[in-house]
Amino acid sequence: MSYYDVDAILTDSQKLPCTFELDVPGLGYLEGNASGTVKAGTKIDLPMWLGIMLFASSGNAPGAPRLVTLDFPVPLQQRVINALKADPKTVDLRSQAPHFYALGARIMDLFEDGKVLDTLLDTFKERASEIADQAHNPRGALGDGAEFLRGLDEKERQLFKAAHEGPKSVRAWTQDLQKNT
Structure with a gap:
């Protein structure tokens, strides 16, 4: 840090x-x-x-x-952890804490709770696939996926931006290679 x-x-x-x-x-x-x-x-x-x-x-x-x-802070108390276990995609992490995963990492340094850590890791993995899908499918981001995207925490927003801009950058790079060869 x-x-x-x-x-x-x-x-x-x-x-x-x-x-x-x-x-x-x-x-x-x-x-x-x-x-x-x-x-x-x-x-x-x-x-x-x-x-x-x-x-x-x-x-x-x-x-x-x-x-x-x-x-444990409110965003990581048992009620939220249970909701994440049930369906991580339906939880609005941003309303819990704008820096939800960073908060989780700091708290895990203090408490070392393996079950909460596993839940946070599983949540990130499952939500990451949805984020990548939304980043490559603009219609979903404007329609049904808009509510999900509003609930992304800061790390997930960075992931969305990278997944959205990555293919554009690769395309531009390959076009530059073709022009120079």
């Missing part, structure tokens, strides 16, 4: 459910309390970058618990 990667920055700004395990003075503004203390057991949705930093921190005593525990 590059420091200047806009997609990575947007992925890290995705909200992540965090539960505070310790009382933390001075962070009350996170829950709307200007100068108060966040009490142990408080659940707050924090940007992923902040949640991960607090998760990596612990109290100031040796063996103290972590400041927060992390939960």
Whole structure:
């Protein structure tokens, strides 16, 4: 991940459910309390970058618990995973998270859940074939496939663009070869 990667920055700004395990003075503004203390057991949705930093921190005593525990974000909770298992093509990934697969990759670094990872991989594979079909069939993209295309996340949009422009580039390249020989 590059420091200047806009997609990575947007992925890290995705909200992540965090539960505070310790009382933390001075962070009350996170829950709307200007100068108060966040009490142990408080659940707050924090940007992923902040949640991960607090998760990596612990109290100031040796063996103290972590400041927060992390939960799966809403786009990767069981309800969405079940829908992806049932029919990945019907789920609007963009409404779940514009950078859905990048979010999944970051979360898998934290949680290492094999079943969720397998579901994400299967989803991408199945949707990739539909994306390639839509990219080569413009009538489908304008008709029945329009709803599917609106629900593509950023990686899938890049795949669609590459699949759509690839054959044009190959044709132009072969025409240039024929002209030069």
